[in-house]
Amino acid sequence: MGALEKFFKKFLIALVSAFHSAKRISASNLPLSHFKRILVVKQHDQLGDLLVTTPALRALRKRFPHSHISIVVREYTAPMIWENPHVDSIIVFYEKLNLWTLNKLRSFWEQLRGDGGFDCAIVMNSVSRSLSSDIIAVLSKASYIIGPNHIPLEPGSPEKIYNVLTPRTRKIQHESEHYLDIVRSLGATSDGLTYDLILTDDEESEAEKVLYNIGIQSDAVKIGVHFGALNKEKRFPLDKLAKVIEWIKANYTCEVLLIIGPHEVQLREELLSHIRNVEVRSVPLLPIRISSAVIKKLHLLLCNDTATMHIASALCVPTVSFHSISDPTQWKPPHERHLGLRADDKKITSITVEMVTSAVETQMRKLGFHKKEE
Known part of the structure; x- marks a missing residue:
């Protein structure tokens, strides 16, 4: 963080503190029986992080079945929460200034402040703290702002935003447990760590059309491969991935589908250039919910530690995932159908082809699929 950015952050903290008493x-x-309007703030993270919060949203709804629960999310993560039965309304926050219009700003303000604001605001921080999330919570006029106690706004200074600081059960635990710890302070109880992503029948039908159009039969064994990751340190080497794909095609009667995300066309072409003498299918770039519906049709997904991994988990699709800088005990979906691979030196490049093929074979056996010679 540069000097100017630090100064601006301190200025904003001082400004908010002047008008808000924590x-x-x-x-x-807490007067929990009076919590009729609850705001959840989760606008500062990525697609996968939002899905990881859904067990906490489900627990919150169970605790407050008749309350109105709203959530603030970024515009590109909002589709992940569409159709979620545990949320009554979605308030969209646009990350980039040039995306805001007067009408969008007015709508955001009315949703945040309408009907007298909110009785409480829950800021879903886990790894880092977002000042913009804190400001949104303050602007909501919530009587109580609740957040975790392990991420100070200013190290060494008293808390200036949150009325209620919630403790973590354990320092090292799955990320979904961190979010559950926050709502447990309100008396919520967990019914498990399953993620929620609800697709419509129309979206699933559209996915079937996509697969048909690229030549995939409905009864084919389908193994998906998502090769992208914004952070190169989290991206399994494409030449190794090509060898894994060749091994899969040599050993199993199946279709291999390349799943593509935004800005990954060049990566896909690079991966294809490494693949020798086997046929793979490329799924076109699709809206995120249609892409999710395609993932739901897979029997197995190979992927990096990205949102795609969490989407697969929410849709009960087994995965083999590649991990490096993020600990899989904290970030890999917490279910037996998911295998996370990480080298001893925590470098993505140190994961071997043999580690991956062994994990694929394990997953395929669990699914009841055997190698060609067996």
Whole structure:
């Protein structure tokens, strides 16, 4: 963070603090029966992080079945929460200034402040803290702002935004447990760590058309491969991935589908240039929910530690995922159908082809699919 950015952040903190008093209260003294309008703020993270919060949203709905629950999310993550039965309304926050219009700003303000604002705002921080999320919580006029106690706004200074600071059960645990710890302070209880992503019948029908158009039969065994990751340190080497794909095609009667995300066309072409003498299918670039519906049709997905991994988990699709800088015990979907690979030195380049093919064979056996010679 540069000097100017630090100055601007301190200025904003001072400005917010001047108009907002974070009078501390213990969670046990919260007037929970008066929480009729609840705001969840989760606008500062990525697609996968939003899906990881859905067990907490489900627990929150179970605790407050008759309350109105709204969530603030970024415009490109909002589709992940469409159709979610545990959320009553979605408030869209645009990440880039040039995306805001007067009408969008007016709508955002009315949703945030309408009907007298909110009784409480829950800021879903886990790894880092977002000042913009804190400001949104303050602007909501919430009587109580709730957030985790392990991420100070200013190290060494008293808390200036949250009335209620929630503790973590354990320092090292799955990320979904961190979010559940926040709502547990409100008396919510977990019914498990399954992620929620609800697709419509029309979206699933559209996915079937996509697969038909690229020559995939409905009864084919389908193994998906998503090769992209914005962070190169989290991207399994394409030449190794090509060898894995060749091994899969040599050993199993199946279709291999390349799943593509935004800005990954060049990566796909590079991967294809490494693949020798086997046929693979490329799924076209699709809207995120249609792409998710295609993923739901897969029997197995190979992927990096990205949102695609969490989408597959939410749709009960087994995965083999590649991990490096993020600990799979915290970020790999917490279910037995998912295998996460990480080398001892935590470098993505140190994961071997043999590690991946062994994991694929394990997953295929669990699914009841055997190698050609067996």
